[in-house]
Amino acid sequence: MTELIIKLTSIKNTKATSNNFTLAINQCISSNSITGIFGPSGSGKTTLLRTLAGLEQHIQGEIIFNGKTLLNSKDKIFIKAEQRNIGLVFQNSRLFPHLSVHENLVYAQKRSQQNTLSLDEIITLTELENLVSKQPSQLSSGEQQRVALARAILAEPQLLLLDEPLSALDQHNKIKMLTLLIKIQQQLNIPMLYVSHSLAELQQTADNLLVLAKGRVVEHGNIHQVIQRLNEHHTEITISQQTSLSLAIKQHDQTHGLTELQLDNQQSLYLPLLPEKLYPQGKKIRCFIFASDVSITLQEPYNSSIVNHLKGKITHLNKPANQQQKHSVLLGIDCAEQTFYSQISLMSYKKLNLKQDSEVFIQFKASAIKTLTNSTSLNHIITEESSC
Amino acid sequence: MIDADLIALFTTLKMAAISTIILLLLGTPLAWWLANMQSRIKVIFEAIIALPIILPPTVLGFYLLIAFAPQSNLGQLWLQLTGSPLAFSFSGIVIGSVLYSLPFVVQPLQRAFEQLENHYLEAATMLGAKPLDRFFSIVLPMTKASFITAASLGFAHTVGEFGIVLMIGGNIPGQTRVLSIAIFDHVEAFEYAQAQTLSLSLLIASFVLLTLVYLSNYKKVNHQKVSR
Structure with missing residues (x-):
């Protein structure tokens, strides 16, 4: 079981945050499946993900992942993002424009610490067989995001972070990506943290749900139970009941x-x-x-x-x-x-x-x-x- | 072309090639540092680097001559390290050329690094690429055109310089006598035919080089338009 302990007390002003934003989280996430992170815009979802990834350096607190300290601001421990073995799929695909689809995938595989996954298997799994020779600029946004997902998987992360990966996609591609995500999670058993402001996406994919509001965790638990509590109690989070x-x-x-x-x-x-x-x-x-x-x-x-x-x-x-x-x-x-x-x-x-x-x-x-x-x-x- | 002119041509090309390599090695980290600098002090460094663009070469040459003098700290240090004086030497004109051409290399690289989206570097980081790896696998290929521009401008500018070489290098055949000085010598000696040969050669070579630079930029801009 993957265990992630997050104790964040504050965040200094960075590019990703506004002046008065504070992330105050004390949470343990234990899961081998998909944990959804839900909340309105500005609730700190992306900042939390970037902090876990190691892309936010101006953060106070502690992060322990599977017993390894990634951040401890008191002891001045900060493990660099490239050494954390955590993957991140961004809102936009961020495929390297000077490399073909195949080269983008090989880029990740070459830098993988384990290098146990077969490139061809992942290409088949993500249905990219007909796209490998293309340049990223020749792909639709849905195809680009599928390549980005395959690329992130090929780096063989111990934890995969997904930052609203469907937000730039049309409806057809959203459904396709959601199905693919579930299939990948089940076949490769990678623990995932999936950020979204769409409860429908999370209801279909996540087993557990963490709800953020104004930089704080307001709910955490089994997806159905959390949705039930959001229906009944919450005034700061409004959902379609x-x-x-x-x-x-x-x-x-x-x-x-x-x-x-x-x-x-x-x-x-x-x-x-x-x-x-x-x-x-x-x-x-x-x-x-x-x-x-x-x-x-x-x-x-x-x-x-x-x-x-x-x-x-x-x-x-x-x-x-x-x-x-x-x-x-x-x-x-x-x-x-x-x-x-x-x-x-x-x-x-x-x-x-x-x-x-x-x-x-x-x-x-x-x-x-x-x-x-x-x-x-x-x-x-x-x-x-x-x-x- | 007479032998002395061929030697001058060889000296010029050697000086320009060595200067260009040093310019790229020095200019790349400098441009990266300036591109990522958040402090306002940045403008002071940018102004210092840009000085050779507006400063008469003789002014820079004059101060370098003082700095290179055997009695100066730098001159003495160089003498101790190499056993030969820095002023009126090939090394001296290379150092002068590097300083003189620095803005022509730093500025295009700095602009390219500033325009390069941090997004790609973050994506590479999340795939496990370390800083040097990121530079060679992402930054360098994505800013290739700017490196070609910077190297070409640095090379061409070094070939064309006159004032600084005259001030700190003098006119020593095989050492510091470069093409621009050879032309000046021919004109002074009323050898207009030789001066014409060298001048026209330089003119054509410079024109071809600049056309190639603009062609590479033209292709890049059009490629970006098509990609969009």
Whole structure:
């Protein structure tokens, strides 16, 4: 298990920070998978990543990575970036323009401390076979970012940092890169820290989530639990309230064009048919449902076109935290050991006379369940979040 | 071309070649240091380096002559180290040429280093490249055109200098008698035909060299436009 201990107390003014910015973090991150770092613009996500990488030198505190001290400002220890064996994929690809794609990849491989990865295997893994002889200027932004990812992997880092690597990509390439990231993580088992201001991206990729606001950690833990806490409690971090789930595929119903997900032994959820090749029976998938897509009824909706309906009990009642949502109410409803979130109007809330522990039925369309492959809907979400 | 002129040509080319190598070795770290300097003191160093552009060569030559004199500290140190005086020697005119041509090498390199995006160096760092490795694998190839410009200008400027060589080198055949001084000698002796041969040769050589420099810059600018 990779362990990263971060104790940062302050940062002096540098190019990357404004005058009054302070990074105050005391956090231990233990993970062998992808840890997401989420927060609004100016929360310190990129500065934290650059500090871990060793690109920010004016920092006070301590960083210990797998037992090795990378920074200790008291003892004046600062391990240079090139000696940390930490990789970084930047927002823009930063491919060397004087080298071809192949030469860019070889550049990283030559300088790798282990040099155990096969160049050809990584080229195949990142689907770059047809691009290796090209110059970086001949590539699209999505292709450039794939080369940058392959290049970072070929340096064989012990930890890979990703600084909003999808922000410059179009929707199609975003989906492609996310799928690739997950595949790479699973095959090569590289621990990753993935910075993004898109919760949809992180929900699909990260197992754990670290939430930053104004240079401080405000949440850390399992991705679903953190999203749940962000739904219910936070005023400094505003997200699109949602139910975040990891569910196993029960079966694919080709006749009706639906995929059935197992919620518990008795109950299932249905979403538009997923490709069976990529999603075999039993495989767990990440999905989420926006609270605004979930409605409430007091009687079981037998005669409804909506395919998903579940019985549950209201365990959480949240009056709006901000002005934009002042005419709506967020309900947390426990169904089959999961908490589902529903955002309804204040008028409906009063009309149905809802109270804590009331028994209700929730319902949502199959298309309300968003996944990575369900690309049209995810496209929509990523666009929506980017524009926020 | 008479033998004396051929010797002068050889002396000139030798002086220019050695000076250019020293200029690149000295000018590159100096330009890098200036390009990355954040302090306001930078402008003072830039002004000092740029002085030879506006200063009459005789002024620089005069001060170098004083500095090179056997009774001066530098002159004495040189005498002790090499056993020969610095003034009126080949080494003397090389040192003079280097100082005189320094801005022509430092300025294009400094501009190139300033324009080079730090992004690429950070990316190389994150792939494990150490500083010297980064210089040779990223900085040098990406600023190649500026190095060609700097070397060409340094070489051409050294070939064309007159005032400083006359002040600190005199006119010793095979030692300090360079082409520009040979031309001056021919004119003084009313040997206009020889003066014309040397002058025209220098004119054509300089024109060709500068055309090649501008051609390399033209190609670079057009390549960048196409890339965008």
